[in-house]
Amino acid sequence: MDRRKIDIYLSTFLIIISAIILTDNNLVEGGAESNISSMFLPRFAACLIIIFSLTIAIQSLMKLTKHTEITANEIIPTEGLSGVFIYIGILITYWIAMLYLGFLISTPFIMIAVAVLLGGRRWGSIITMSIATSLIIFYGSKIFLRVYLPTWTL
Incomplete structure (x- = not known):
C-alpha cells in the first residue's frame, strides 16, 4: 500500500473536518466556558x-507528481x-494506568511506548518531548x- 496516496486522502479528510470545526458556530452549545472561550x-x-495536514499532503503530492521511486518506508505492509x-x-494500559498514576505520570510513559512502536530511536528527543508535552497539556x-x-x- 502506497503511503503517499494515503497521506493525501487522510490529509484532505482532516482539513475538511477542521474547516467544519472552524466555521460551525453551533458546536459551542454545551461547551465548558473558560477565560478564553469554549471554542x-x-x-x-x-x-x-x-x-x-497541508505539510504532509504537499510533500506527498510533490513526490507523486515527480513520479519519484517508492522507498521502503513509504510502503505500508498490510x-x-x-x-x-x-x-x-x-491504549488499554494507558486507560488503566490513568486511574492509578494520573495523567502527568502515565502519559510520558505511554508516549514513549508509542514512539518506540512507530520506530523512534532518538531517546533524548523522545523523553524530552514526552515530558514537555504532558506538562504543557x-x-x-x-x-x-x-x-x-x-x-x-x-
Missing part, C-alpha cells in the same frame, strides 16, 4: 491540524496485525480551560 481549544487544534494489537494493548488545561485531568491516587 478556543477546538479551533486552535483545528488550525494546527490544517497546518500539519500483512499481519501485530502492530495494531500492540497499539491496542498500549496538564497545566494548560488546568489554567486556561479549568479542566482538571486525573492525578495520582496511590
Whole structure:
C-alpha cells in the first residue's frame, strides 16, 4: 500500500473536518466556558491540524507528481496485525494506568511506548518531548480551560 496516496486522502479528510470545526458556530452549545472561550481549544487544534495536514499532503503530492521511486518506508505492509494489537494493548494500559498514576505520570510513559512502536530511536528527543508535552497539556488545561485531568491516587 502506497503511503503517499494515503497521506493525501487522510490529509484532505482532516482539513475538511477542521474547516467544519472552524466555521460551525453551533458546536459551542454545551461547551465548558473558560477565560478564553469554549471554542478556543477546538479551533486552535483545528488550525494546527490544517497546518500539519497541508505539510504532509504537499510533500506527498510533490513526490507523486515527480513520479519519484517508492522507498521502503513509504510502503505500508498490510500483512499481519501485530502492530495494531500492540497499539491496542498500549491504549488499554494507558486507560488503566490513568486511574492509578494520573495523567502527568502515565502519559510520558505511554508516549514513549508509542514512539518506540512507530520506530523512534532518538531517546533524548523522545523523553524530552514526552515530558514537555504532558506538562504543557496538564497545566494548560488546568489554567486556561479549568479542566482538571486525573492525578495520582496511590
